[in-house]
Amino acid sequence: MSELLKITGLCVGAEDKEILHGVDLGINAGETHVIMGPNGAGKSTLGSAVMGSPEYTVTGGSIVFDGADITGETPDKRARRGIFLSFQNPVEIPGITLSSFLRSAYEQVTGERIKLFAFKKMLSEAMEVLNMDPAYADRGLNVGFSGGEKKKAEILQLLVLRPKLAILDETDSGLDVDAVKTVSAGIKAYKEQTGGSLLIITHNTKILEALTVDRTHIIADGRIVAEGGPELIDEVTSGGFDKYVSGSAL
Amino acid sequence: MKEKTQVADIDRAFYDFRYEENEDNFLDSGITPEIIREISAEKGDPDWMTAFRLHSLEVFEHLKMPEWGPDISGLDMDNIVAYIRPQKRMQSDWNAVPDDIKETFEKLGIPQAERESLAGVGAQYDSELVYHNVRKEVAESGVVYTDLESAMHDERYAELIRSHFMKLVPPTDHKFAALHGAVWSGGSFVYVPAGVRLEIPLQSYFRLNARGAGQFEHTLIIVEEGAYLHFIEGCSAPKYYEAGLHAGCVELYVGKNATLRYSTIENWSKNMYNLNTKRAVVAEGGKVEWVSGSFGSHVSYLYPMSVLNGRGARAEFTGITFAGEGQDLDTGAKIVHNAPDTSSYMNTRSISKSGGKSTFRSSVVVNENAEGSRSSVSCESLMLDSISRSDTIPAMVIKTDKADVGHEARIGRISDEAVFYLMSRGLDENSAKALIVSGFAENVSKELPLEYAAEMNNLINIEMKGSIG
Known part of the structure; x- marks a missing residue:
């Protein structure tokens, strides 16, 4: 199996403070990985750094995606290579509808023009998977969306943009049980339709129920402290993170 | 001692697109009574207009340059050529418009815009209208849309123009209004008779071509009782080295229960001084709606004013200003509530970038007799980097406690x-x-x-x- 994402010795800081201290992580094409860890461990930082967030500075190590070193690349270039990040708090952008934004994003990441009719069809199919009211397509991007609708809109973008790697940053946080199920069905549909890879950052195992997890990583204090198969999730769920964070972090 | 304007040999690559000027068309630079008489004679003004011009020039000489706003010391008043007349008179057949002028307008998409969606179009090149057309059915409804000079000579409108011209913006208003009164040239006259509702907009387009040329077009619009008009004015100028001046004047008379929507997107070249005066007076139950986009220019002073003179009169102002590198754009609006139950709503956005400065300046006056009036002012500014500036200067004078006035300002990055x-x-x-x-x-x-x-x-x-x- 080919390695899609290879992170080596990654050190990341923000405002003079180092958050990640040498992370190694590899994801093969088609695999589903889960990252768990206590609050403030650096999980979201890792996801954002892979997407190229300007909030963080890479101070060491490298990120290789699909054979290319992308450590210094801007987020738009990474998006065009096939990386997608589902935001914890998606930003509201008035003045452009979800539908027309997503159409231009689609054209940017695929480099192809798409006819309006074909796009609308694709969009409405994806919205159906997520039980989204079609009226949201014509509303301002995330503007006035509830927390749940924003998360659904992120997964909608995932379904339309069909990236090679989707990083889901606490997509389940703040959702009720039904919404988690819907979002989870959307993630499953992405997986089935594209065979893409997933990096799921989560506290919650509910979102993982419909998915087959290949590998689990536990992050604490900016380091990967444990790795294993899906069984590690159950272990953490029952035992918590205490055994991983004793000592320096707390 | 006056000098002929020098047409310097400048690399044409620096021009956006501009065509050969014929030096013979330039009158002497600078403004004197002789020049005013020359302009007036050239245009065949009626006597009252010649007198009006000369009076305005006197007022101009006595008024001081404004000192409260952006710096305009770079404006060389002696070097502004007031009047440049294209060689051909006004055309209503597009094919008869001279090729270089036509090409300029084709680039601006005017004939095309007309074909597609407008009821009538007027295009001004340098100082005079070169192209003018109104759809037949619009003309048949009694709507008049023509250039001011022609209308002034038409006995049907002569008196109407004499009784309205610069009555709303008198030459004594400020120095550039006085200058305008002296040298105005070209522009539009629109008359919409009572009860006529024009569903498709009328449009006018101005363009400066000659280097150092001033543009002083006058727009006079009268919308009678119960009528409706949407008028669109677009402006742009190619780029030159010398500072250009635009001191136009817009006067809007909105009748009882009439509505006038006046939209402009001004996009001047980055060396222009845009010192434009726009004013509307609104009668009982009438409404003026301003939509104003300010792009380009080196310096702008622009505050369209609405005088609400009749009970229940309304004004809405929606504006956007974009100041980039080297630009100081001072824009906003003025409202005077001069009758009971009047209302005004101002909603603006300003953007500054690359060291540009954008200032929102507004004035709302609610007079003693304007009981039951409402006013709401909302302005938002967005700065795109840390070297740009944005200021908000809202002024309010409320002379009755029976008014509801609100103001909201937001500045962000x-x-x-x-x-x-x-x-x-x-x-x-x-x-x-x-x-x-x-x-x-x-x-x-x-x-x-x-x-x-x-x-x-x-x-x-x-x-x-x-x-x-």
Whole structure:
């Protein structure tokens, strides 16, 4: 199996403070990985750094995606290579509808023009998977969306943009049980339709129920402290993170 | 001692697009009674107009330059050529318009805009209208749309013009109003008879071509009782080295229960001084709606004013200003509540980038007799970087306690998080920022006809890419 994402010795800081201290992580094409860890461990930082967030500075190590070193690349270039990040708090952008934004994003990441009719069809199919009211397509991007609708809109973008790697940053946080199920069905549909890879950052195992997890990583204090198969999730769920964070972090 | 304007040999690559000037067309630079008489004779003004011009010149000489706003010391008043007349008289057949002038307008898309969606179009090149046309059915409804000079000589309108011309903006208003009164040339006259509702907009387009030329067009619009008009004015000028001056004047008379919507997207070249005066007076139950986009120019002073003179009269002002490198744009609006139950609503956005300065300046006056009036002012500013400036100067004078007045101001910077979000979806940095700015500008673009909204978004995109100049 080919390695899609290879992170080596990654050190990341923000405002003079180092958050990640040498992370190694590899994801093969088609695999589903889960990252768990206590609050403030650096999980979201890792996801954002892979997407190229300007909030963080890479101070060491490298990120290789699909054979290319992308450590210094801007987020738009990474998006065009096939990386997608589902935001914890998606930003509201008035003045452009979800539908027309997503159409231009689609054209940017695929480099192809798409006819309006074909796009609308694709969009409405994806919205159906997520039980989204079609009226949201014509509303301002995330503007006035509830927390749940924003998360659904992120997964909608995932379904339309069909990236090679989707990083889901606490997509389940703040959702009720039904919404988690819907979002989870959307993630499953992405997986089935594209065979893409997933990096799921989560506290919650509910979102993982419909998915087959290949590998689990536990992050604490900016380091990967444990790795294993899906069984590690159950272990953490029952035992918590205490055994991983004793000592320096707390 | 006056000098002929020198047509210097300048690398044409620096010009956006501009065509050969014929030096013989230039009158002497600078403004004197002789020049005014020459202009007046050339135009065949009626006697009252010649007298009006000379009186305005006297007022001009006595008034001081404004000292309360952006710096205009770079404006060389002795070097502004007041009047440049194209060689051909006004045309209503597009094919008869001279080729270079035609090409300029073709580039601006005017005949095409007319074909597609407008009831009538007037195009001004340098100082005079060169092209004018109104659809037959519009003319048949009694609507008059012509240039002011022709109307002044038409006995049907002569008295109407004499009784309205610069009555709302008198030459004594300020120095540039006086200058305008002295040297005005070209512009539009629109008359909409009582009860006529024009569903498709009328449009006028101005363009400066000659280097150092001033433009002093006058727009006079009278909308009678119960009538409706949407008038669109677009302005642009190619780029020159010498400072250009625009001191136009717009006077709008809105009758009882009439509505006038007046939209402008001004896009001047970056060396222009845009010192424009616009004013509307609104009778009982009438409404004026301003939609105003200010792009380009080196310095702008622009505060369209609405005088609400009849009970229940209303004014709405929607504006956007975009100040880039080297620009100091001072814009806003003025409202005078001069009758009971009047209402006004002001909603503006200003954007500054690359060291540009944008100032929102407004004035709301609610007089003693304006009981039961309401006014709401909302202005938002967006600075795209740390070297740009944005100021808000709202003034309010409320002379009755029976009025409801509100003001809201917000100044912010573009959010890095929003830019990152859009970039993570494949948009490059400039596109992401342009999208955010377009969203910020939506209050104006949604008020414009579709093709103008698209043009405004294009302007924003051009500004965001930081075009040279």
